[in-house]
Amino acid sequence: MKKVLPVLVVDIVLVIVFCAIGRRSHDEANAVAGLVSTAWPFLGGLAIGWAANEGLYRNKSLPASVIPAGVIIWICTVAGGMILRVIGGQGTAFSFIIVATCVLALFLLGWRAIYALVRKRSTAH
Structure with a gap:
């Protein structure tokens, strides 16, 4: 659990x-309540992704790895987030889906790729 918690927090x-x-790019009001309203579907999708990775790989896939964990977590975060937004009565415009998919890929896969490179270099020396 010690190694998993920091990955989950990131x-x-x-x-x-x-x-x-x-929210900031759209100058939306009610900062805290609005952020919670926007974030909960994607945090739900993230939870689904973590559960899916664990269910599929049962401790064989490191959560900090790009493949398969990062990809599973990213896809579930986007898909689950969009489904939960629909259930919650929030919008899912096509342009939003594209932006969310790209930005969440950059964030959720990007940090894992950087971590892998740093880890690989540190073990090579």
Whole structure:
């Protein structure tokens, strides 16, 4: 659990940052309540992704790995987030789906790729 918790925290923070950036770019009011409203579907999708990775790989896939964990978590975060937005009566415009998919890929896969490179270089020396 010690190794998993920091990875989960990074994912949660990055999903919240994604939502905060989106709200900020649209100058939306009610900062805290609005952020919660925007973030909960994607945090739900993130939880689904973590559960899916665990269910499929049962501790064989490191949560900090790009493949398969990062990809599973990213896809579930986007798909689950969009489904939960629809259930919650929020919009899912096509342009929003594209932006969310790209930004969450950058965030959720990007940090994992950087971590892998740093880890690979540190073990090579």
